[in-house]
Amino acid sequence: MAALAAHDVPELAAIAPQVLDAANRFLIDDTQYLKPEDRDMLSRAFVFSEAAHRGQTRQSGEPYISHPLAVAGILTAWHLDAQALAAALLHDVMEDTGVSKLEITEKFGKPVAELVDGMSKIDKLEFQSKEEAQAENFRKMLLAMARDVRVMLIKLADRLHNMRTMDAMRPDKQKRIARETMDIYAPIANRIGLNAVYQELDDLSFKYLHPRRHGVLAKALKAARGNRREVVSKILDGIKHKLADVGIEASVSGREKNLNSIYRKMQEKQLSFSEVLDIYAFRVIVKDVPTCYLTLGSLHALYKPIAGKFKDYIAIPKSNGYQSLHTTLFGPYGTPIEIQIRTQDMHRIADAGVASHWMYKSGDDSFSDVQQKTHQWLQSLLELQTDSGDAIEFLEHIKVDLFPDQVYVFTPKGKILNLPQGATCVDFAYAVHSDIGDRCIAAKINHELVPLRYKLKNGDQVEIVTAAHAKPNPSWLTFVTTGKARGHIRHFLKSMRFEDSVQLGERLLLNALSTLHLPSQSVTDEVWDKYLRENGVKSRNDVLADIGLGKRLAVVVTKRLAQLAGQWQEESPSSKKGPAVTIRGTEGMAIQFARCCNPIPGDPILGLVKKDQGLIIHTHDCPVLSKGRVDADKLIDVEWDPEVSRLFDVPIRVLVDNARGALATIAAAIAEHDANIAAVSTQEPEDEDQRYMQIQFTLQVSNRQHLARILRGLRALENVYRIQRTRA
CATH class of the missing domain: 1.10.3210.10 (Hypothetical protein af1432)
Known part of the structure; x- marks a missing residue:
């Protein structure tokens, strides 16, 4: 018992x-x-x-x-x-x-x-x-x-x-x-x-959270119920009679918004309490799906529908399985009426969602769609767990995916995908498959090319263009909204950064070994194993990545490896210089070029190892280095590779005559010297009578000689007064 x-x-x-x-x-x-x-x-x-x-x-x-x-x-x-x-x-x-x-x-x-x-x-x-x-x-x-x-x-x-x-x-x-x-x-x-x-x-x-506001609204809602009773009763009777006249059996009831949804609506749409309460809401429950649409037609004949206020969640259910027809009508006295039309099964799912699987189990497994959608979302949690580095990042992704507002878009084959409001083409690509997201290069909306950051709208047909060698761009993180997209991009960038950091760490370690006149072959696998056990590190690559990211100093690691190899000499390594690390400019995320001085090939340069950022390349005369607050152990001798093939950004400031066409003349001169203009901004003179105007360009050049040719060409122009390469 x-x-x-x-x-x-x-x-x-x-x-x-x-x-x-x-x-x-x-x-x-x-x-x-x-x-x-x-x-x-x-x-x-x-x-x-x-x-x-x-x-x-x-x-x-x-x-x-x-x-x-x-x-x-x-x-x-x-x-x-x-x-x-x-x-x-x-x-x-x-x-x-x-x-x-x-x-x-x-x-x-x-x-x-x-x-x-x-x-x-x-x-x-x-x-x-x-x-x-x-x-x-x-x-x-x-x-x-x-x-x-x-x-x-x-x-x-x-x-x-x-x-x-x-x-x-x-x-x-x-x-x-x-x-x-x-x-x-x-x-x-x-x-x-x-x-x-x-x-x-x-x-x-x-x-x-807001006890006073809750109390005021609860009191106002209670008072409003009495005032609204007559209007609600009139609308209910009108709906019931209309449905009875056309032979539709239905359960009709009024429904109230909860207090927080009333408060949110007042805040979002800047409405007063009385304006929010002026909308009357009703629910109609019928026997089957065809009757839902018959009911919709009957009610549209009774009261005029408001344009753009109809949503068919039966044909396109929400991601949580919710199904209903939503329409808003002009009721008696001109009052808006919101109506939901659904079947009894839909009503159960609307109230109990995935729990309806246990509540109303049936042999035909009629709620498998709800179970399937929930299962897909739960599986996406496991994907996020794999891609998220820590718990706070994981929770951030989950919060993003929990917002209920959604857009419904179509694949080229007509499959419907639902995404959060504000989702972009990149979010769509990752929703289709992570490989599509990683390799996307362009997108077409309704057969027209759009930027990848385009925000999707209801009903858009989305086609993603991919390339075999494409990879995620860090800038995507500034506009994607779904946790899946954000998680995959971050995971990819972390993997790439790790690989880049291992390569840089290896170069820095070899440089430090040369400084100690220690041959690299003397650091055997046995020596590495001792070092890893001593420091509790899993692998050699983890140590190299830490060096590349500035979490460990190459000279300190090298000294300890030399001691473990039995080849440490007591003379100070700081007085010696090893060979400079060669910079090609294409090393990946582990090597960055300082924004304060924008070094370009031909500039004398130094490398600064910065924690969690890797190796930052500065010019010798960079203001950041000249302030003297940089630890000497973190400075690395670096030099440009003779065969650097990429372009580098360099800012210049040009003072020109404040005359019509000045900008076009200078832009044409820059183009003549095979240089790209990455950005341009102008500073108009404060006084209309002032003769000069200042223009700031960000040019893309191959090296210092290329920049010098451009500057000589600009100085030859009649309307140019002064040119200066700018630094932070």
Whole structure:
């Protein structure tokens, strides 16, 4: 028998009578849909959890066991299975009472233990900040959810009960939890289709974040209900009579926006409370899909539709499986009426989303689309986990993907893809496949070429042009919006940067070995193995990458390698100079050219090893180096390769006569010398009578001699007064 009796709990007197009553209501009434043996397991789970939590209380003073019991009770409304309900009863025992995962596995089975583990926070690891700890816990939970969506359903029920019972907490803690709920948990509930949970979490978050505004709006809404009753009744009667006249059986009801959505609308559209409340909202539920469209036509005949306010989420469902027809009509007295038209099955999915899989299981698996969409999103979490370097970055990607506003676009073959509002062609390319994203070079929207940063609009047909040798551009990170695109680009750039850094680190190490007159072959694999063990580093490439990125000094590493090789000489290496590192200008991301002095081939140069940035090339007379704050150990002798083939940016400032056509004349002279103009800006004289105008060019030149030829050509022009190569 599932009901709890005295012989089940040795110290029955220790359990509060109200808790025992709640447990019996849960086990006898709420879980009627389960088999007797499943309810017996839940009885054991309650007894185990109560014993583990005995003596613990909530902030309100209630016995702690009342919380997991309430969470399990919320889940019964979705008809979740016995494993999920048992995990809900036990969800805090690992975290708060020291019960091990092994113990739960032995008593309740591995699936229950995995669910409980997915719910437990990561307490044993050390984090640098509270934000990092929070992000790592989210990552663990979301990845557990990707393996089993029941983890998230339990977590949402847990958060919902906590939000309902926060009155006893300190205001600062209330605000922190409410902010976290509004940013993460409410959007997740919306993303997986739990509309009722989303609405309640959203409203409760608003209540604790803005208690005064919530109170004022709640009072105003209560007063407005009475004033609106007559209009609502008139519209309801009109809709019902119209549908009855054409023989459509339907359930018609009014619906209210939640307080936070009213507040958001007031803020976003700069509307008053009365203007937001002037929109009346109704829901019509019919028997099947064809009747939805018949109903739409009938209502458009009753009240005139407002142009551009119709959305067909039946033909193109939202990513969380939501389906309905949305239309806005001119009602009586000129009041706008928002109407949703859906079937009973659609209504269940709108309320319960992915949980409807458990609520309304059927032999024909009629909700497989919802399951499939959720599964695809969960799998994308696993992809993000692979591409994200740390938990905070992972959480950033998730937050981006949780925003509900979406655009629907078409592939060339007519397949529909939904992306977040503001998504670009690059986001689309990565949504199709990561290889398409990595190799995209151009995009066509409705058969016309557009920039890759073009923001997609509803109904766009998107075609991506790829090239075999193309690769992601770092500038894409400034405009992509989806977590998948951002994660793949960052992952690619990190990989490329690592490879570039290894190559640069090897060059710097060989340079340092030459400084010590130590042949490279003397640093054997055995010497490297000793160094790696001594420093706790996994591989030689990791050390070389650290040198290339400036995290380790080549001279320090070299000295230690020489000591381990038994060839260290006590004379100071700082007095010697090794061969200069040759710079070709095409080495990749590990070698950068300083923006303060813009060195070009022919300039005397020095290399500065900067932490996390690699080798930065400066001119000898660069103002940054001349300030004397640079550590001498971080300066590297570098020289230009004789065969540098790329172009380099160099800024120049030209003072010219303030006359019509001056800019065109100078641009033509620059073009004559085979130079590109990368950027140009003008500074008009403050006084109209002033004779001179200043023009700033960024030229692309091959070397110093090329620049000199351009400057000589410009000085020969009559209207040029002064030319100067500029530095920061």
